[in-house]
Amino acid sequence: MKLKTLIISMMTSVTLVAGAAQAAELAIVSGDTGNGLAFLQEQLKKFTERTGHNVTIVPMPSSTTDQFGQYRLWLAAGNTDIDVYTTDVIWAPQLADQFLDLTEAAADVAGDHFPSIIESQTVDGKLVALPAYTDAPALFYRSDLLEKYGKEVPTTWAEMRATAQEIMDAERAAGNPDMWGFVFQGNAYEGLTCNALEWVKSYGGGQIVEADGTISINNEQAIAALEEVRTWIGTISPEGNLAYMEEESRGVWQLGNAVFMRNWPYAYALGEGDDSAVKGKFGVAPLPAGEGEGARSAATLGGWNYAVSKYSANPEAAIELALFLTSDEIQKERAIKQTNLPTLEALYDDAEIAEAAPIIPNWKEIFQNAVPRPSAPTKSDYNEVSSLFWSAVHNTLSGNGSAAENLEVLEADLEDLLN
Amino acid sequence: MATEAMVSPVRTPVRAVRSELTQQRARAARWFLLPMMIALLVVAGWPLLRSIWFSFTDASLNNLYGAEWIGLGNYLRWQVLESSGTVRYRGLLVDPAWWNAVWNTVRFAFWSVLWETVLGMIVALVLNAEFRGRGIVRAAILIPWAIPTIVSAKMWSWMLNDQFGILNDLGMRLGLLSQKVAWTASAETAMTAVLVVDIWKTTPFMALLILAGLQMIPKDIYEAAEIDGVHPVKQFFKITLPLVRPALMVAIIFRVLDALRIFDLIYVLTPNSDATKTMSVVARENLFDFDNFAYGSAQSTLLFLIIALFTTLYIWLGRVNFDGGSR
Numbered sequence: 001m002k003l004k005t006l007i008i009s010m011m012t013s014v015t016l017v018a019g020a021a022q023a024a025e026l027a028i029v030s031g032d033t034g035n036g037l038a039f040l041q042e043q044l045k046k047f048t049e050r051t052g053h054n055v056t057i058v059p060m061p062s063s064t065t066d067q068f069g070q071y072r073l074w075l076a077a078g079n080t081d082i083d084v085y086t087t088d089v090i091w092a093p094q095l096a097d098q099f100l101d102l103t104e105a106a107a108d109v110a111g112d113h114f115p116s117i118i119e120s121q122t123v124d125g126k127l128v129a130l131p132a133y134t135d136a137p138a139l140f141y142r143s144d145l146l147e148k149y150g151k152e153v154p155t156t157w158a159e160m161r162a163t164a165q166e167i168m169d170a171e172r173a174a175g176n177p178d179m180w181g182f183v184f185q186g187n188a189y190e191g192l193t194c195n196a197l198e199w200v201k202s203y204g205g206g207q208i209v210e211a212d213g214t215i216s217i218n219n220e221q222a223i224a225a226l227e228e229v230r231t232w233i234g235t236i237s238p239e240g241n242l243a244y245m246e247e248e249s250r251g252v253w254q255l256g257n258a259v260f261m262r263n264w265p266y267a268y269a270l271g272e273g274d275d276s277a278v279k280g281k282f283g284v285a286p287l288p289a290g291e292g293e294g295a296r297s298a299a300t301l302g303g304w305n306y307a308v309s310k311y312s313a314n315p316e317a318a319i320e321l322a323l324f325l326t327s328d329e330i331q332k333e334r335a336i337k338q339t340n341l342p343t344l345e346a347l348y349d350d351a352e353i354a355e356a357a358p359i360i361p362n363w364k365e366i367f368q369n370a371v372p373r374p375s376a377p378t379k380s381d382y383n384e385v386s387s388l389f390w391s392a393v394h395n396t397l398s399g400n401g402s403a404a405e406n407l408e409v410l411e412a413d414l415e416d417l418l419n
Numbered sequence: 420m421a422t423e424a425m426v427s428p429v430r431t432p433v434r435a436v437r438s439e440l441t442q443q444r445a446r447a448a449r450w451f452l453l454p455m456m457i458a459l460l461v462v463a464g465w466p467l468l469r470s471i472w473f474s475f476t477d478a479s480l481n482n483l484y485g486a487e488w489i490g491l492g493n494y495l496r497w498q499v500l501e502s503s504g505t506v507r508y509r510g511l512l513v514d515p516a517w518w519n520a521v522w523n524t525v526r527f528a529f530w531s532v533l534w535e536t537v538l539g540m541i542v543a544l545v546l547n548a549e550f551r552g553r554g555i556v557r558a559a560i561l562i563p564w565a566i567p568t569i570v571s572a573k574m575w576s577w578m579l580n581d582q583f584g585i586l587n588d589l590g591m592r593l594g595l596l597s598q599k600v601a602w603t604a605s606a607e608t609a610m611t612a613v614l615v616v617d618i619w620k621t622t623p624f625m626a627l628l629i630l631a632g633l634q635m636i637p638k639d640i641y642e643a644a645e646i647d648g649v650h651p652v653k654q655f656f657k658i659t660l661p662l663v664r665p666a667l668m669v670a671i672i673f674r675v676l677d678a679l680r681i682f683d684l685i686y687v688l689t690p691n692s693d694a695t696k697t698m699s700v701v702a703r704e705n706l707f708d709f710d711n712f713a714y715g716s717a718q719s720t721l722l723f724l725i726i727a728l729f730t731t732l733y734i735w736l737g738r739v740n741f742d743g744g745s746r
Contacts, residue, residue, distance in 0.1 A: 063690075065690075065691075065708065066690075068708065069703070069707040069708045072480060072707050072708070072710075073480075073707050076480040076481065076483070094710070097481055098481075178582070186604075187604075187691070188690075188691035188692060189690070189691055238581055238582065238599070238601065239581065239600075239601040239604060239605060240580070240581025240582060240599070240601030240604050241601075241604070242601065242604040242605065243580075243581070243601055243603050243604035243689075248580070248582075251582070251583065252582055257582070380479075380710050381709075381710075383708050383709050383710070384708075384709040384710075384711075387691070387704075387708070387709070390691070391691070391693065394691075394692075395693070398604070398605060398606055400606055416509075
């Protein structure tokens with residue numbers, strides 16, 4: 001009897017091992033916001049059903065700065081535990097050596113994506129990552145409040161400030177002491193670089209380091225932009241905004257405590273959720289423009305991609321997963337459920353998406369004109385450039401030195417770093 | 420690390436003539452210590468030497484093994500400008516960001532250890548008194564110390580949040596605050612916020628070590644003092660403090676070493692604020708985020724030297740006796 005059990009159990013374990021050899025065990029890291037992880041889980045379930053490969057999600061903090069530090073460490077150590085990485089649009093030049101070239105694997109589909117996005121993920125002819133969705137922020141506004149006070153959607157930052165102040169004061173007087181005018185991402189991290197780049201660019205102040213490598217940040221328009229933003233802190237934006245990342249500002253907004261918010265499109269679907277206090281009461285518009293010469297509405301180009309680690313034990317299955325997660329089927333579902341902007345051009349004409357997420361077709365033009373962060377001209381120094389920039393901005397906004405002073409110091413620091 | 424290794428060996432009593440047995444025990448002790456010394460060399464000595472070596476090279480994370488020796492360049496290098504002939508210094512020793520971090524760390528260490536010692540002493544004195552339910556109170560007071568720092572830092576960061584935080588809510592309801600304060604966001608309150616969380620977390624540890632010292636003090640000294648009519652305050656300064664001093668000094672040095680390498684709490688609460696960035700935070704940033712692996716290694720090396728300096732000074736000035744015996 002005992003011997004029989006032993007034999008049976010040995011045989012089962014052999015079968016199990018043999019089965020596992022065909023179906024790979026994969027791991028994917030993701031530091032998504034909102035309910036992005038839950039969405040990813042659903043998609044992975046489908047993937048497992050179709051291919052038999054098992055995928056584990058390794059969740060990461062939502063701060064892109066934190067994620068990058070961890071990924072760099074793992075990749076430098078040749079970590080084999082993670083097969084697929086979720087990467088920010090700016091990381092390709094810095095991590096290119098550690099990821100597999102996907103040019104061949106994606107030869108059939110690469111042409112369907114927007115060429116500019118494929119280009120941003122191509123380093124020296126190597127396709128480092130496949131785009132999952134692109135991102136360009138919006139001005140979220142409370143349509144009910146604008147209507148109540150007879151205001152238009154603002155098109156300049158100054159208009160936005162005036163409208164926000166007026167509605168905030170009136171709402172507070174009407175018995176809502178927690179009301180604020182505008183929330184954005186002001187914590188000292190990559191998100192502040194995105195926000196501040198928009199302010200500077202919208203005032204015609206360039207994009208920190210230009211494509212040809214010129215350091216352009218110390219100029220009148222950039223100073224004017226930061227001085228404008230500085231007047232918001234403590235008036236229309238809470239002082240705590242200087243510690244907010246995406247999710248904190250969405251928290252204030254989704255409880256109905258802000259007239260305006262700057263955030264990425266993912267906040268649209270969440271704001272329309274059943275537990276949201278602003279459901280059906282808000283709209284989105286392009287970010288306001290600045291003033292002066294060269295003023296325009298500017299949005300920082302964001303977006304996320306899937307890259308395959310060159311240390312992966314199952315590179316074929318991992319590439320299969322990356323292709324699956326960036327396919328039109330998943331991108332479409334992502335657009336409908338998460339309001340993430342697809343990177344496949346054809347999906348912008350999709351009737352189902354237009355109905356479920358009307359923001360998306362309108363966003364095509366905005367992200368096509370979006371401003372890239374200077375990750376290409378600064379290459380491996382990008383993180384330090386970005387950190388110097390957000391520190392200068394954060395100092396200015398928290399009243400630590402004037403904008404002119406901080407930008408001059410920043411210029412000198414950047415010259416030291418890049419030349 | 421180094422001090423722990425130095426102080427732990429068992430000392431054989433020094434006599435005029437060592438007996439055969441004593442010598443034999445000393446030899447045996449050395450064999451027993453060997454595994455620990457090897458383990459220490461592997462997990463502490465080797466990485467330390469490697470960091471120091473990297474600090475003299477131009478290593479980057481993507482190219483650790485192709486690093487080339489550049490001497491002291493990461494610490495200090497200079498160049499004479501051709502146009503004016505002025506000398507331009509660069510490197511860690513003249514980096515204002517680094518010295519700002521050193522200053523933040525020292526400031527943090529001083530205030531946190533000071534408060535933890537005072538509060539820890541008070542808590543230990545209370546716990547040393549006999550009252551009903553003392554066991555439960557002792558266990559309860561250890562809870563902050565038992566929670567992992569990352570968890571308690573996250574917890575506090577929500578409590579300190581300006582819009583949803585319970586501290587602002589309480590303050591507003593009680594009329595202590597006129598408006599919600601962004602504790603971790605503004606440069607003035609960020610350090611205070613970090614200090615409060617650290618003191619909350621580590622006071623129990625301090626209290627525990629002091630309590631152990633207090634319990635070593637024989638009761639009859641107090642009885643004698645009471646018969647002589649010595650005032651309790653005087654009892655504290657003349658009996659308790661001198662007798663608990665060895666334990667207190669050891670507790671303080673543990674805390675100072677801990678505070679000088681503070682990382683996790685600040686990394687979670689205020690990761691990128693110049694007002695709170697400490698040496699470890701800056702070193703990590705350079706090592707991993709900025710791809711300045713060699714420069715970050717130089718910072719780690721300097722961090723090690725600064726801690727070593729503090730420890731040596733402290734042991735020398737305080738004449739700390741780690742053997743726990745009488746001086």
